[in-house]
Amino acid sequence: MSELRIIAGHAGTVLVGQLAVMSFSIADTLIAGRYSPQALAVLSLASSIYISIYVALNGLMQALLPAWAELHGAGRHAELGRSVRQALYIAAVASVLGISGLWFPDIWLSWTEVPEALWPDVRAYLRILALALVPSLMFRMYSTLNQSLGLPRLVTWLQAGALLVKVPLSYALTFGVADVAGMGVVGCAWATLVVNLLMLLAGLWLLRTQDIYRPYVLWRRLEKPDWPVIRRFLALGVPAGLSIMVEVTSFTLMALFIARLGAVALASHQIAASLAALLYMVPLALGIASSARTGYWIGAGQAHKARRAAGLGIALAMGAACLGASLLFWGREGVAKAFSNDAQVVQAATLWLTWVALYHMADAVQAVCAFVLRCYRITLRPLLIYTALLWGVGLYGGYRWAYQGLDVLSWPMRASVDTFWITSTVALALVSVLFAAMVWRASRPASLR
Secondary structure (H helix, E strand, O other), X not given: OOHHHHHHHHHHHHHHHHHHHHHHHHHHHHHHHHHOHHHHHHHHHHHHHHHXXXXXXXXXHHOHHHHHHHHHHOOOHHHHHXXXXXXXXXXXXXXXXXXXXXXXXXXXXXHOOOOHHHHHHHHHHHHHHHHXXXXXXXXXXXXXXXXXXXXXXXXXXXXXXXXXXXXXHHHHHHHEEOOEEOOOOHHHHHHHHHHHHHHHHHHHHHHHHOHHHHHHOOOOOOOOOOHHHHHHHHHHHHHHHHHHHHHHHHHHXXXXXXXXXXXXXXXXXXXXXXXXXXXXXXHHHHHHHHHHHHHHHHHOOOHHHHHHHHHHHHHHHHHHHHHHHHHHHHOHHHHHHHHOOOHHHHHHHHHHHHHHXXXXXXXXXXXXXXXXXXXXXXXXXXXXXXXXXXXXXXXXHHHHHHHOOEOOOXXXXXXXXXXXXXXXXXXXXXXXXXXXXXXXXXXXXXXHO
């Protein structure tokens, strides 16, 4: 089978699962939007805070993919199993940190000047998601292991099956069923907790029963912490996790800064953000697939094949981004109407979706490049670039333009959602150029450097 078909097939399988998971959020957005504009605003704020914390911890676990792919490519199966067990210690600490951050969100709400009327509902929502964090991170470990082995199909089946539980459960808990009163938007959070627990239990059962995992002897007794191994994991995972946190928070914190513009602005931004996140699933899947193959070939000592796998992933992402952005641009009004029946929200969201299409073009390239760079153990420079451009130019630039004006460019204050999307798009475009250059240089065989 050709390298292109392997990457495309792997990415396609991952994409189905990622779309199923993303549909959790989209379904919650639709349900909250039908419940009330305030419920949608609460969901937008709570989701922004949750994602900002979760993605950093999720990135810490996801960064193990190239390390495990290398061990797989080198045929060191027992060592891979031991590596998975050592990663449990990292997952435990990550869970404690994440729960602490979600249980006490007031510092986030105060810092971004979110209206205090929304605080109680946001706080209640996040505390339920704090409980859901542990099974979510553990399932991410299972998912990363499967992706590193080039076997994502079981994860995809579980994620797709979970969607069939999540959607009706969220609706029932939000609106109520028969004589049972609904919980409002917090019902979506309870549904997330239930689904995460079910997915983790199913993953553990598969690890125990499926023959494909037997060569890795995963179910041995847990060894004491191997600090050299854990330090190597952290040296790779911490910068990668922080990079993902900066990347995603530059996107999600927009909701917190936009909150002061009112419920209509926040609700329309939530629709735009949901579509941007949905489109991101394609380059995310390609990044996972191409990094798994790149890491495999690095472990096998085939530098040229690793470089080719990286290049194919980036090329596929660029083609898919052009298609996705075009479809969104031409269908933006219909998409906005599907998410809300409020005329003002629909009108505003239609405008913002134009910028989402441009945003996605830049987002796709940098996403795949970031995954590939981890295969070459390049994590610190991407973190610095993300921080300077995404937080500095994208998020802070949008905030200054919206609420204070940009004196350097003589642009007056423009209190609008699109200022954040414009500055973020420019920042991502610069990141894409820099990351692509870094991949080209890092993937060159040593004899050609």
